[in-house]
Amino acid sequence: MKARISYIAANTFREAVRDRVLYNLIAFALLLVGAAILVGQISIDIERLVVINLGLTAVSLFGMLIAIFIGIGLVSKEIEKRTLYTMFSRPVRRWEFIVGKFFGLAGTLVVNTFLMAIGVFAALLYVSHHLQKPDAWLLVALYFIILQFLMITAIALLFSSFSSPLLSAVFAFSLFVVGSFAEDLRGFAAMTKGVTRWLATGAAYLIPNFSALNVISSVAHGEAVSGQLVFYNSAYALFYAALALCGAVLIFERRDLK
Amino acid sequence: MSAIQILGLEKTYTIGFWRKRPKRALRPLHLAVEEGEIFGFLGPNGAGKTTTLKLLMGLVSPTAGSARILGIDANDPRVKAQIGFLPEQPYFYDYLTARELLEYYGQLSGIPAKDRGGKVEAMLQRVGLPDAGDIQLRKFSKGMLQRVGIAQAILHDPKVVFLDEPMSGLDPMGRREVRDLIEQLKKEGKTVFFSTHILSDAEALCDRVAIIHLGELRSVGVVADLTSSMHGKVELIWQGAVVPASIRALGAECHLSADTMRAVLAEDKQDAAIDALRREKLRLVSITPVRATLEDYFLQNLRSENAPSEVMA
Amino acid sequence: MKPARGTTVIASILLIACLSGTVFTLDRVDRLRTGASLEEILYISSPKVLKRLSLGYDGLLADVYWTRAVQYFGHKHRSNPENYKLLAPLLEITTYLDPHLVVAYEFGANFLASPLPDGAGEPERAVQLIENGIRANPDEWRLYYNLGFIYYMEMSDYAKAAHAFARGSERPGAHSFLKILAASMAQHAGELETARMLWITTFESTHDKQIKSNALAHLRALKVEEDVTNLEKLVARYRERTGRLPASLNDFVSAGMLPGISVDPTGRPYKLMPDGTIEVRNPDDFPFITKGLPPGRQAPRPDFGKLKMDLPP
Numbered sequence: 072m073k074a075r076i077s078y079i080a081a082n083t084f085r086e087a088v089r090d091r092v093l094y095n096l097i098a099f100a101l102l103l104v105g106a107a108i109l110v111g112q113i114s115i116d117i118e119r120l121v122v123i124n125l126g127l128t129a130v131s132l133f134g135m136l137i138a139i140f141i142g143i144g145l146v147s148k149e150i151e152k153r154t155l156y157t158m159f160s161r162p163v164r165r166w167e168f169i170v171g172k173f174f175g176l177a178g179t180l181v182v183n184t185f186l187m188a189i190g191v192f193a194a195l196l197y198v199s200h201h202l203q204k205p206d207a208w209l210l211v212a213l214y215f216i217i218l219q220f221l222m223i224t225a226i227a228l229l230f231s232s233f234s235s236p237l238l239s240a241v242f243a244f245s246l247f248v249v250g251s252f253a254e255d256l257r258g259f260a261a262m263t264k265g266v267t268r269w270l271a272t273g274a275a276y277l278i279p280n281f282s283a284l285n286v287i288s289s290v291a292h293g294e295a296v297s298g299q300l301v302f303y304n305s306a307y308a309l310f311y312a313a314l315a316l317c318g319a320v321l322i323f324e325r326r327d328l329k
Numbered sequence: 330m331s332a333i334q335i336l337g338l339e340k341t342y343t344i345g346f347w348r349k350r351p352k353r354a355l356r357p358l359h360l361a362v363e364e365g366e367i368f369g370f371l372g373p374n375g376a377g378k379t380t381t382l383k384l385l386m387g388l389v390s391p392t393a394g395s396a397r398i399l400g401i402d403a404n405d406p407r408v409k410a411q412i413g414f415l416p417e418q419p420y421f422y423d424y425l426t427a428r429e430l431l432e433y434y435g436q437l438s439g440i441p442a443k444d445r446g447g448k449v450e451a452m453l454q455r456v457g458l459p460d461a462g463d464i465q466l467r468k469f470s471k472g473m474l475q476r477v478g479i480a481q482a483i484l485h486d487p488k489v490v491f492l493d494e495p496m497s498g499l500d501p502m503g504r505r506e507v508r509d510l511i512e513q514l515k516k517e518g519k520t521v522f523f524s525t526h527i528l529s530d531a532e533a534l535c536d537r538v539a540i541i542h543l544g545e546l547r548s549v550g551v552v553a554d555l556t557s558s559m560h561g562k563v564e565l566i567w568q569g570a571v572v573p574a575s576i577r578a579l580g581a582e583c584h585l586s587a588d589t590m591r592a593v594l595a596e597d598k599q600d601a602a603i604d605a606l607r608r609e610k611l612r613l614v615s616i617t618p619v620r621a622t623l624e625d626y627f628l629q630n631l632r633s634e635n636a637p638s639e640v641m642a
Numbered sequence: 643m644k645p646a647r648g649t650t651v652i653a654s655i656l657l658i659a660c661l662s663g664t665v666f667t668l669d670r671v672d673r674l675r676t677g678a679s680l681e682e683i684l685y686i687s688s689p690k691v692l693k694r695l696s697l698g699y700d701g702l703l704a705d706v707y708w709t710r711a712v713q714y715f716g717h718k719h720r721s722n723p724e725n726y727k728l729l730a731p732l733l734e735i736t737t738y739l740d741p742h743l744v745v746a747y748e749f750g751a752n753f754l755a756s757p758l759p760d761g762a763g764e765p766e767r768a769v770q771l772i773e774n775g776i777r778a779n780p781d782e783w784r785l786y787y788n789l790g791f792i793y794y795m796e797m798s799d800y801a802k803a804a805h806a807f808a809r810g811s812e813r814p815g816a817h818s819f820l821k822i823l824a825a826s827m828a829q830h831a832g833e834l835e836t837a838r839m840l841w842i843t844t845f846e847s848t849h850d851k852q853i854k855s856n857a858l859a860h861l862r863a864l865k866v867e868e869d870v871t872n873l874e875k876l877v878a879r880y881r882e883r884t885g886r887l888p889a890s891l892n893d894f895v896s897a898g899m900l901p902g903i904s905v906d907p908t909g910r911p912y913k914l915m916p917d918g919t920i921e922v923r924n925p926d927d928f929p930f931i932t933k934g935l936p937p938g939r940q941a942p943r944p945d946f947g948k949l950k951m952d953l954p955p
Contacts, residue, residue: 154420156414157434160491280671300674307671314663328383328388328389
């Protein structure tokens with residue numbers, strides 16, 4: 072079981088690599104180099120800020136796009152192309168397939184983020200000639216970004232298990248946008264009354280909370296992130312990803328592969 | 330113990346998104362396939378062959394009924410290690426090479442790592458792709474894909490092999506090879522269950538066949554038994570381009586080829602026809618009994634009811 | 643394939659467990675980050691940048707910031723704050739993103755201008771905010787009214803207040819009090835009647851509940867102060883007439899000085915203390931009052947949620 076999940080994950084990773092997903096790194100590198108050269112010629116002080124803000128935002132956006140656009144096809148594409156016929160006539164259970172796919176894409180994103188992170192640090196070194204101690208908080212921001220990827224990958228996989236790729240992309244992307252305002256939405260919900268309040272609060276809690284995972288601007292200002300926040304954010308992201316995966320498994324178990 | 334036992338398997342799909350309506354793909358099907366048999370599952374396109382195979386593979390869930398393979402419920406994951414499946418017009422991860430695909434499927438089937446490499450090489454050899462192992466599948470022709478498909482179905486040495494239209498898309502040589510391979514599998518003691526709409530393949534290979542039409546099982550049996558129920562025919566060939574009126578009157582179908590005339594007519598009219606030829610002083614070249622084919626069987630039994638059953642009901 | 647029962651059960655249990663897990667951890671995260679999403683606006687505090695970042699969805703973003711402003715004020719207000727430093731930037735961003743969101747200017751006039759701890763104590767910034775609002779919405783009489791209100795209440799600049807009220811009264815649909823306010827500004831500066839008129843106008847013209855209850859609390863306070871002043875005058879007159887203090891408010895009625903027992907805006911009779919001073923029964927009902935309180939006691943902080951919404955006579 073564990074072996075099969077890892078084989079499926081490894082194959083998913085191989086697919087992403089062969090489909091030239093990692094080419095996004097070239098675009099990312101060009102963006103960083105351009106930004107570093109540009110801000111290198113502007114004022115002092117702000118250049119670090121720009122490199123960190125721009126770099127981390129790009130890491131997050133590139134990864135989100137990859138997570139969504141590969142994630143939505145992970146299941147539906149295999150159904151459509153009928154590659155699953157030969158998969159499930161083997162001792163592979165459907166939940167193993169879902170979990171394997173999740174880890175495959177998550178692994179791809181981790182590798183991608185790792186390579187991008189090297190780029191961000193290199194650019195930072197280029198503009199400010201030395202790294203400072205608060206730059207270590209960048210690692211926390213990057214870790215939070217990866218947590219976001221885990222969540223969005225699971226969400227995309229969930230949609231992929233019952234919906235067409237186009238609709239899944241729309242759903243997943245909307246959730247990404249809405250989830251970035253999750254704290255405000257819970258604020259909205261708290262202002263309503265009665266039944267509406269219950270419904271709105273329920274919905275607000277179901278929406279993935281990306282706002283607490285976005286600490287880019289605060290680490291760009293060299294601010295520390297509390298250990299408690301790291302702990303609870305990690306727990307939250309893992310719970311949420313597992314939640315979406317369970318949903319995907321429950322749906323996919325019941326699907327006819329026509 | 331039967332290799333495959335189908336107990337009232339039934340499937341009704343619901344189609345349409347807003348206004349769901351049922352579409353019956355398979356009526357309750359009862360069937361038993363013995364171990365070591367080559368079993369043909371015959372029927373025209375859309376008869377329910379692929380649906381049956383998908384039900385057996387657990388790709389779709391049955392509306393009712395169940396199936397056992399090697400005495401174990403077909404849903405049981407333990408069964409899956411013992412069976413191989415070639416889908417119709419198989420499609421594989423086209424970013425993999427043939428060797429990588431077989432390697433991956435070998436992993437998923439639980440072949441131990443130390444045996445895997447050897448098995449994959451042997452299998453590439455066996456299906457006639459010894460030099461194509463490192464080519465990405467997206468560059469494969471339809472026939473080559475079919476070979477890879479067969480390779481993945483038998484890679485893990487399954488006891489029961491399911492093949493959906495294994496000969497389709499192959500050239501005559503390829504068909505011959507697949508035919509030989511199926512016979513070989515039988516010699517190895519495996520049970521082969523294959524579906525086809527090409528009757529000559531089934532005729533040449535199968536110990537027994539089942540005929541399915543419009544989602545309903547029509548008959549099961551040895552090919553010879555099925556065809557023996559048909560009225561026999563004979564073929565007469567004589568010299569000269571003349572067809573005596575008395576022979577025409579017997580209901581013969583006549584064709585002129587070069588300077589000989591060929592007529593096919595019912596077996597019991599044979600003597601009358603020979604008498605007629607004698608009277609006309611025509612030289613008889615040969616008399617051959619014509620063996621009934623499954624095609625005849627199809628034409629005779631199924632032609633009249635091509636209308637979909639839903640409409641009839 | 644029938645969905646495997648074991649998988650379904652385990653996945654369902656896990657689903658519920660994870661759902662509770664997300665709710666629990668989210669709650670913790672929220673507690674750790676009270677106001678954190680607000681602190682972040684300091685990083686992008688330029689409304690212009692935000693407007694560009696909103697990619698044309700500035701209306702939506704304005705609503706988001708408006709909610710943040712209200713929530714920020716609500717949270718802070720409960721905790722007896724030393725400042726409301728983010729209130730002004732939040733309102734400025736909100737109104738830059740959506741210059742026609744009149745309620746945001748109104749909110750600013752009421753809670754940005756009034757002194758701590760019930761407001762941010764930044765009347766200059768409030769004036770600036772409203773002036774911006776007037777530029778964007780020149781026909782909105784309430785903005786002129788709000789401007790005059792700040793000048794009168796918080797800055798005691800009666801000339802400017804009169805000018806603002808006068809301009810406002812010329813706008814379509816303006817409240818009839820505005821003309822009177824403009825006229826009475828000069829003579830009646832500092833009078834209870836003027837203040838009452840201002841708060842009534844606020845109460846009647848706004849739809850925002852917090853602003854409404856704030857106005858209501860002020861109106862009640864004015865009523866209590868007026869009553870207490872009158873009753874204490876009566877006590878003095880009673881003493882002059884009889885040479886002693888009244889034992890209870892009933893003495894006024896029997897002496898023909900009052901038609902009945904005076905009650906406060908919640909309907910409770912006032913208390914006559916042994917030393918001849920007047921107190922309200924329940925000081926907790928009356929934020930903002932300066933008279934009628936037990937010695938040494940300060941007016942309670944207003945709880946906008948609890949106040950009843952009917953205008954006192």
